[in-house]
Amino acid sequence: MPARIQIAPKAKAGEIIEIRVLIQHPMETGYRQDDVGHPIKRNVINLLSCRYNGVEVFRAELSSGIAANPYLQFYTVAETSGEIEFTWIDDEGNQGSERQSIEVSA
Amino acid sequence: MRRLALAAALIVAGTAFAQERAIPLEKLRSGYTFLGDDLRSLQDDDFANPGLLWVSRGEKLWSEPAGRTKQSCASCHQDARSTMRGVAARYPKIDAESGRLLDLEGRINLCRARRMGAEPFKYESEALLALTAYVARQSKGMPTDVSIRGAARPRFDAGEKAYHLRRGQMNLSCAHCHEANWGKRLLSETISQGHPNGYPVYRMEWQTLGSLERRLRACLSGIRAEMLPYGSPEYLDLELYLAWRAQGLPIETPGVRR
């Protein structure tokens, strides 16, 4: 699943940094019909987790009320250099992940 | 006598090349200007514009080898950021070798067949949308500027005819909404001038990125007219006419529209 993440590559320890993520996913509501009238099965990303050096710093449980190609922006405190990793899973069990390194100076 | 002949010649030349515009160039308005604040901000957001998901994917595909020759777009065209700059602004265009009128999608598929020995991408496939969006994005901000001279002229004329042809159960032509009634309201929407400068576009109604042909088909469906199959020459004629009609409007790919 294609995704884009935006995190400042460098930060100072203790700085509150902004994290933005955009994931390509239809977030199919289950209320739409195809062009011959058959309902299209619901399939949404239901769980998204953000881990900073392995520790979860943010979690989102999502539903069909979140727009297609879900976008999230939130914050975390820059602590140490390392990796910020996103993982997510949808109703059908498809998983996705994306990661970015961050350099944190004292 | 000679002066008269010269004047006559000039008038004839003038009318041959001069093409009347229903909406004069200075009154052209991109679909962007018909959006609310919120969707305009979304289009302008260089991170969150959902169309950029396809542009990012297109960037990857650009360097992926394919076909018999195992070449990629990059093998011939190197860095798209410089080599593709201005390209989308000049399409649709006649391909000199085959004489065919091509839009960007057609050009990409022709390159794949001719240079890479690769299968063409299907219309509206993720790969074709991604590559088209990526290539068009390299012309962002540049003014639409297509040629209607030479071999393109008869296609332009056909496109102009098609634009003004009444069709479907509602017996409407494109001109009825987008020339005679742009700016007025249709149900809860304001009718735009119907320009192609944002395509491929992230359309809210589709909740995904889509091509100009998809949008033309949606219009045909909307007036209860028969939707021609993807790739029909009539769509190309119309696309050329639309691009001429939008001369000067900046490429906005990926645009965000309702």
Next chain:
Amino acid sequence: MKRRAFLAGLGGLALAGAALAQESLDPRAAAVAKGAPVRKGRVKVTLPQLADNGNSVPIRITVDSPMTATDHVKSIHLYSERNPVSNMANFYLGPRAGRAEIDSRVRLAGSQKVTAVAALSDGTFWYDTASIVVTLSACLDES
């Protein structure tokens, strides 16, 4: 006798007033607190007044909190008044967040109120509600 009745009456009115304030909170959102009181304040839900398109509406939820180890937002729960699925999303934060602010884009099936309930580390619950007019509804106005 009359004064006691009068005071009892006043008490009744106060209770009724509190009940009314709770009544304006969507009971499905209130259920997050599992019976504990949910107070209005500290949370702010920001939505445009008029949605361009119900399929994707920008939303911002902010909670006034120092986000320290001892005083922070544990979770934020988002509820729609009229969508077919009322619980739109739940966000889990904690002291490592630094700031309790989340932006996203939501689907809205028609003009309605959207409510965010925040659960704080001290066991209290707070909420805010925002109204929005939606002319092109998600889920309903599909093609």
